[in-house]
Amino acid sequence: MIPLSFAQRRLWFLAKLEGRNTVYNVPTALRLSGELDREALAEALRDVIGRHEVLRTVFPEADGEPYQRILPVEETGFELTHTEVAPEELAGAVAEAGRHAFDLGTEIPLRAWLFGSAPGEHLLVLVVHHIAWDGSSAAPLARDLSVAYTARAAGRSPDWEPLPVQYADYALWQRELLGDRDDPQSLLARQTEHWRAVLAGAPEELELPADHPRPAVASHRAHQVALDLPADLHAKLLGVAREHGATLFMTLQAALAVTLSRLGAGTDIPIGAAVAGRTDRAMDDLVGFFVNTLVVRADLSGDPSFAEVLGRVREAGLSALGNQDVPFERLVEELAPARSLARHPLFQVMLTVQNTARTAVGGGSVLALPGVRAVGAPAAAPAVAKFDLEVSVVESFDADGTPAGIRGSLIAAADLFEVGSVEVLVGRLVRVLELVVVDAGVRVSGVGVLGVGERVGLLEGLAGGVRGGGGVTLAGLWAERVVESPGAVAVVGDGVELSFGELDERAERLARLLVGRGVGAESLVGVVMERGVDLLVVLLAVVKAGGVYVPVDVRWPVERVGLVLGDAGVGWVVTSESCV
Structure with a gap:
């Protein structure tokens, strides 16, 4: 019996765990205009299924273990379902097709529908289960379908060279390559130990700015919001990447990590990254599920500059690529994090950047059918949430290779986020990108993720929203200044120079400590300190915590200090070692 690849398993x-659903469906819709030969298209699709064994494979069980059973074409039951629909009913028909739930044990992982909506106008809908498909599968499928249709339309069988390997060969080869887990010299054992060290201490669940508590079981419902970066920003991002010896992916990952960190996710941000997994050229011509997932931790500790974060992400990414052979599924088994049906293991944020040529079949080479123009159309399938947050973008370039923009989306779990929050998160990510391309030396604490006035509104909301007929607060004025000029110099003294963002970050940390000690609205906090930068940090922190500071001159006699603090009813005192 042929085993499944680790990714397939x-x-x-x-x-098996969740039952039949559409979470891992990959739907594609193609608008076909012209004199389409329906019979030739049906035959061509059968030819493609015959050529790529994975498309005619089912996954039954024997003694509780799945295996690959490759069916002859005539036993697959495959057919191109043709239906005539009114134009106003087309979107609903396409959406219904995309909701087909595969039975992997008995049903091949490909379905096809052809909807006729007007003379010379058809919509071809292909739905493939992810168990037989990845993004790089589009190119060989488009190429082979084009060749087969051209041949069938001319009344002959396609004349192509047999594929040197099939997906089943890859599944067997993968096990041979990785070796025995009990052999310490095997590739599997060595790379697993690398990942064990790299992921030690990583957060099991990232603290994200969610609107709702995590449910016991994820529903996979999603909100999808467009993420579009204009050509000039695209070009600047590529420039920053080149300047620091990084890739666009690394630059976007660093910016995403900074955004999440500034929104409260901490300084250890693990992000998932997909790699093609086609480590042998023989796999380039195959349809199948080869992609592997890596975990790349972004270290933002110590308030580094964005350039430093990018350097850390670059090193972590290169290390991950050098140990990419261990399947993610095996890492989950080996590292055994706390399992949950509510979240993805090892990471909850995914980033995907595609920079391959576009195609009419989901990315790759263009589908070429004689006498027919094929254009990609919306598949009308609802987005699904496989992760808490998934950023997926595609680069585009002009004919001369000039950056033409980055287009994509942010998919967020509807269990956790309202759609409005997803839209705000997209805006904040774009704001961070616009900032770091101008000044890669900006420190994480100096990166403003909130729009002008947004932070003031949040502070007012926390304080009950009282502004007294348009009045302002010290905390509000300070927040506005930080947002407007986070990198500008705020204070110089004691041999220290702090920007508004840096001063704000220091005060924010102390404010959280004060709140943890019980300081709240109108709490009186005595401040016994020498004049200097630290004094400003403390005064600002007390205000941020909602308290009222009672400054005390350190030159006063001890008795007077005690009298003032006692008369005021001070409940907390902040001082420095030099004043004790």
Whole structure:
């Protein structure tokens, strides 16, 4: 019996655990204009299924273990379903097709529908289960479908060279390559130990600015919001990447990590990254699920500059690529994090950047059918949330190679986020990108993620929203100044120079400590300190915590200090070692 690849096995396990659903469906819709030969298209699709064994494979069980059963084409039951629909009913028909739930044990992982909506106008809908498909599968499928249709339309069979390997060969080769887990010299053992060290201490669950508590079981419902970066920002991002010896992916990951950190996610941000997994050229011509997932931690400790964060992300990314052979599914088993049906293991934020050529079949080479113009169309399938947050973008370039913009989306789990919050998060990520391309030397604490006035509104909300007919507060005025000029110099003294962002970050940390000690609205806090930068930090922190500071001149006699603090009813005192 032929085993599943490790990636396939995880999808099979999820299908058994969650039951038949559409979470891992990959729908594609193609608008076909012209004199389409329906019979030739049906035959061509059967030819493609015959050529790529994975598209005619089912996954039954024997003694509780799944295996690959490759069916002859004539036993697959495959057919191109043709239906005539009114134009106003087309979107609903396409959406219904995309909701097909595969039975992986008995049903091949490909379905196809052809909807006729007007003379010379058709919509081809292909739905493939992820267990037989990844993004790089689009190119060989488009190429082979084009060749087969051209041949069938001319009344002959496609004349192509047999594929040197099939997906089943890869599944067997993968196990041979990785070796025995009990052999310390095996690739599996060595790379697993690398990941064990790299992921030690990583947060099991990232603290994200969610609107709702995490449910016991994820529903996979999603909100999808467009994320579009204009050509000039695209070009600047590529420039920053080149300047620091990094890739666009690394630059976007660093910016995403900074954004999440500034929103309260901490300084250890693990983000998932997909790699093609096609480490041998023989795999380039295959349809199948080869992609592997890596975990890249972004270290933001010590208030580094963005350039330093990018350097850390670069090193972590290169290290991950050098140990990419261990399947993610095996890492989950080996590292055994706390399992949950509510969240993804090891990371909850995913970043995908595609910079391959576009295609009419989901990314790759263009579908070429004689006498027919094929154009990609919306598949009308609702977005699904496989992660808490998933940023997925595609680069585009002009004919001369000039950056033409980055287009994509942010998909967020509807269990956790309202759609308005997702829109705000997209805006904040774009704001961070616009800032770091101008000044890669800006420190994390100096990166403003909130728009002008937004932070003031949040502070007012926390304080009950009282502004007294348009009045202002010290905390509000300070917040506005930080947002407007986070990198500008705020204070110089004691041999220290702090920007508004840096001063704000220091005060924020102390404010959280004060709140933890019980300081709240109108709490009286005595401040016994020498004049200097630290004094400003303390005064600002007391205000941020909602308290009222009672400054005490350190030159006063001890008795007077005690009298003032006692008469005022001070409940807390902040001082320095030099004043004790």
